Amino acid sequence: MVKIYNLYIFNNAGTLLHYAEWNRTKQSGITREHEAKLMYGMLFSIKSTNKYALHFYETPTGTKFVLNTDSTAGKMTEFLKNLNSQIFVEYAVKNPMVDLSQPIKNDLFSAKLDAFIKGSSLYVS
Incomplete structure (x- = not known):
């Protein structure tokens, strides 16, 4: 079982498409937009610490998934690939009402993502 803290989804231009959090107990003290820009900028320099692990998956189209978990x-990678194919593609890419050049504001997508994370055998609250 793994504690999942948060998830960032960026498009190939670096726009934050979606952000969600689950077991995050400490806030950064900066705006979500600023935090997302910092995360995007640090993707290739930050890996993990003894407090958390950063997991990264990039699709062939350039969509980037960044998942922070506990260090255990x-x-x-397979989890993020499944998240992409089962949730992102099905409820964002295939939805004509979702503009993937803008942040995703879709309740169904958010609900399916939350259910996917919380329904995973890896998830612990």
């Missing part, structure tokens, strides 16, 4: 998590 193993590889999360």
Whole structure:
């Protein structure tokens, strides 16, 4: 079981498409937009610490998924691939009402993402 803290989804231009959090107990003290810009900028320099692990998956189209978990998590690549194919593609890419050049504001997408994370055998609250 892994504690999942938060998830960022960026498009290929670096726009934050979606952000969600689950077990995050400490806030950064900066705006979500500023935090997302910092996360995007640090993707290639930050890996993990003894407090958390950062997991990264990039699709062939350039969509980037960044998942922060506790440090006990193993590889999360398959988990992120499944999140992409089962949630992002099905409820964002295939939805004509979702503009993938803008942040996703879709309740169904958010609900399906939350259910996917919380329904995973990896998730612990």
